[in-house]
Amino acid sequence: MERINHMEYMEGMETIPEDIMEEVIARMEAYDYDRYTEADVRRALDSNPLAPEGFAALLSPAAMPFLEDMAKRAREETRKHFGNSVYIFTPIYISNYCENHCVYCGFNCHNRIRRVKLDLDRIEAEMKAISETGLEEILILTGESPAMSDVAYIGEACKIARRYFRMVGLEIYPVNTEEYAYLHDCGADFVTVFQETYNSEKYETLHLAGRKRIFPYRFHAQERALRGGMRGVAFAALLGLDDCRKDAFATGMHAHLIQRKYPHAEISISCPRLCPIINNDRINPKDVHEAQLLQVITAYRIFLPFANITISTRERAAFRDNVIGMAATKISAGVSTGIGGHGGEEGEQGDDQFEISDRRTVDQVYDAIREKGLQPVMNEYVYV
Template structure:
């Protein structure tokens, strides 16, 4: 089967004047993490402000021996910029229809699962139930099907969310600037886009059909969102799809260059690892162990100390509780990656995108944050 060129935009995709993608890919390709020594790591740790080169050293194998030192420094930076606050939120999946064929994702269009799209009444019911837990921030997610979850549908979900929550995030398919403007007008504050892997050759092998196959359109999504008025943008690579050090370096460089170009933008990171999916529990990442995940998170905290950072329910509860006091600033709670998971029984939901490891509810996560000597925060924005 002849496939679409993954580097060529489709007709309806907006092209913006930006060289950030080219800079990131060039930097990633030149990144040789084996060249860094213990002395390079020590120099990076000794600095108050760290360069991209320092970040590269902190991600290298040489830095593994300094993980405790990195964690101590990261904890200092986290305290300096965020204090003891840990922000809480939950995701809500409103549709799992998807037009993409991504071989690692449970929602992919060739996977035989129960597909569901919540109507406005069901969305409001879900959001009411979530709001009763005390949460004031929500992240709206859909499968990547513009046909089944068009911009108007997502916009209406944002409007409903704005009735119950002070912060509304989106993790949906990439859009054009005018579409992001519409969603911002409907109440969306920020967007999250996982680039999955920054290796365009590997990306092409993993994304076989659909709009997501187009690598540059996805990579420029955060910039289009900021041009559309979004206050914040989040970056992530799905660790384990390819060389995790290079992907982590590229994600950090991507965020760094966006911050330089848009200094007002609120920047944040997610650091998800690959998880088993429905109908395929044999999907396993290239070895990305918890110590290496901690190294990545500490390196990001030391490089961009003012950036937010989310720790996913893909990780064990014990790891999440540990990392919120060191590098992460945000934690999800009461999570379901199925459709209708906050009010309906499991057998009545659409199927899950992936398996989670931390199933604790909001009260349990709230208590765990307090046990760490930290302060759970539901919202830190005051709207005038």
């Protein structure tokens, strides 16, 4: 089957100026991390603020012997800008129907899994159950199927969420500016989009069909969300799909340039590693080791000191507990990546998107944060 050009927009996809994408891709392609030396790393650690060139040095192999120094600097930046607070949230998956063929994702349209879309009553039951744990922030996720989970349906989910939570985030398929504006009016505060990999050639081989195949449309999602009125946006590459150093560098640069262009925007970074998925045992989460992940997280913190950094349940509990307070400022708890998995109203449940490693409850994560001398926070924003 002939595949569509992954760099050409489909009908109905909004285009915006591509200056940021061009700069990010050019810098990533020029990034030769093997050229950095011990002296470059030391110079970067002494720099404040850290320039992109210093960020590149901290992501290089030459920085690996300096992980302890990077952790110390990251902790200093975290305490300076966030104090000892760690924010807790949970995701809720409301549908796992998907129209994309992404070879690494459990929801891909050719994977034979149990597909479920929660109706509005079940969404409310799930959200009520989550809110009873004390959480005040929710992240709404769907599979990428505008046919099965259209913007109106997601908007209704946002309206329900606003009744139970102070903060409502979205991790859905990219949409146009006016659709982000509508979802913002429905109650959404921020938008998360994983670019997956910033290597467009690798991206083309991983996304075989569907709207997600269009690389530039996905790249510009955060900018369209901000134009639509969203208060904040989150960025991530799925580390392990391609060269993780280059993808981490591109992610940081993307966030940095958006922050510079939209100084009012609240910026967040996620640091997910590839995880095993249902019906595919070839997905290997050990392609990026924990030491390298720690390097990426601490480099993000030093380069983007004001950004929230999220550590997800893809990682072991011990690793997550180690990085909160050091560099990560947001942590998920009581997580289910399946559909209808939060103990609300009984009904059919859909299969998980990927395997998680930390299955602790909200109370258990809360207690773990307190044991580290940190302050668990359920809400990072107050409306007046």
